[in-house]
Amino acid sequence: MPPRFLPGLDLARALHTDAVAPLMAAYLPHTPYSAALVGPGSEVLGLDTERSTDHDWGPRLHLFLSDARDRARVRELLADRLPDRVRGWPTRFVPATGDPGVRLLDHAGSPEGRHGVDVADLGAWCGTWLGFDPARGVTTADWLATPAQRLASVVGGAVFHDPVGDLARLRRRLTWYPDDVWRYVLACQWRRVAQEEPFVGRCAEAGDDLGARVVAAGVVRDLMRLALLLGRRYPPYAKWLGSAFARLPGSGGIAPLLSRAVRADTGALARACSLLAERQNDTGLAAPLDTRPRPFHSRPYPVLDADRFTRALLDRVRDPDLRGRPPVGTVDQFTDHSDVLTAPSVFRALGGSDLGQDPKP
Structure with missing residues (x-):
């Protein structure tokens, strides 16, 4: 035994x-x-x-x-x-x-x-x-x-x-990122949300229920990582992301919304985005913005328009190594490939590269 x-x-x-x-x-x-x-x-x-x-x-x-x-x-x-x-x-x-x-x-x-x-x-x-x-x-x-x-x-x-x-x-x-790196990382995480938040409603409107849920699940994953970053917690890899999120103080108010959001509930998704936007405002890292959902152009599903938070955060970045850098983030914000993230020689080469940054004069 x-x-x-x-x-x-x-x-x-x-x-x-x-x-x-x-x-x-x-x-x-x-x-x-x-x-x-x-x-x-x-x-x-x-x-x-x-x-x-x-x-x-x-x-x-x-x-x-x-x-x-x-x-x-x-x-x-x-x-x-x-x-x-x-x-x-x-x-x-x-x-x-x-x-x-x-x-x-x-x-x-x-x-x-x-x-x-x-x-x-x-x-x-x-x-x-x-x-x-x-x-x-x-x-x-x-x-x-x-x-x-x-x-x-x-x-x-x-x-x-x-x-x-x-x-x-x-x-x-290594306890946590310096403030300018934190701003940049948050900005890049909001950018990931912004890129796909309108697609959930559009897929559903087109009758693609499976596609809507697939897109919604990806946005929910990004919101869970965003919540951890706002709470000064390093997001773990996929197996433990949900467990780490559940341990995050204040996650209980967002978790039910995210559970509905993965079923392509655009209202719940927009509300979860708004709650995290309020936390973003509370950090003081950027100018506070309106957190209320709004229509996506003239379409009948709500979004946060998350890219507003990307721009507000990047406006406050002063680190010369970050200003002008494309908003792609840390190495695990632009790839989740295990063969990259478990090989220091690979993730160092990718994550520390200029990635198209404008050359300094």
């Missing part, structure tokens, strides 16, 4: 408290390190469930050490002395047969089992995960080139030991 389920963050904390910290204290007492669970995994966002335990889940931890010799000593210590179990869960993993790259918990205690403690240099780990090292500063291009899911996975999770504070300082730098 499997052990009682523990959320992955609690299990990671137990791995450090019950196993790793005592080993470090006993064998390497003067070795400075930080311990955390960050990076990939639903547990980093606090969204894992018992279903998550079937693959790539278990007692995991990151240990960050700046000295290469210390890292080697810690790896040797963990390989030799890490306990086989913590809170009843195996501490080692084995590759899944026929499923490359996937790991399963080693319940059988096979010789091939390897523990889930990643020992790394913090800057090097950031380079691999984010494509840059925030300790050296975060440029406008860095913000644009980094998928929100990756940022969420660094500022999320939990830190269990950080006496020097290097990890805490790095996480603070």
Whole structure:
């Protein structure tokens, strides 16, 4: 019978408290390190469930050490002395047969089992995960080139030991976008809404019920991401978008409207847009605008005319790296292709490019 389920963050904390910290204290007492669970995994966002335990889940931890010799000593210590179990869960993993790259918990205690403690240099780990090292500063291009899911996975999770504070300082730098980047990102999200909000009513009017619902679902997805951005939350990728939105303070007033909107209810869609427009006005990031729905030209379905909010936000942007830049946004605002958003070399190349920006004199 499997052990009682523990959320992955609690299990990671137990791995450090019950196993790793005592080993470090006993064998390497003067070795400075930080311990955390960050990076990939639903547990980093606090969204894992018992279903998550079937693959790539278990007692995991990151240990960050700046000295290469210390890292080697810690790896040797963990390989030799890490306990086989913590809170009843195996501490080692084995590759899944026929499923490359996937790991399963080693319940059988096979010789091939390897523990889930990643020992790394913090800057090097950031380079691999984010494509840059925030300790050296975060440029406008860095913000644009980094998928929100990756940022969420660094500022999320939990830190269990950080006496020097290097990890805490790095996480603070990534807590949220600078105001001008925030303005730009919001402007680009409103632009996405503006591009398709009139199509829901037009498809329905043409008798295309399925098409209307497909378009409506896309706009609703963009509104959910917009709500998270307005609430200073990095939107996660599709699997967890609804869960993250449901946890957002104030989402309860919008969720019923969005549930109706995906059924091509143009009135509910327009009302949801208006409520988010009110939140936009409340941020003070741009001049306040009228949030009431209005007809789309002479057609009998309401829209917000969301592009007004795009223009108002861009008018307040002063960052020279953003002024004149096309309103396409961060890399995950103009593509949701997983092979792009999971490959730092690719998302850095796309997200940090000029994308047709007017050349500076």
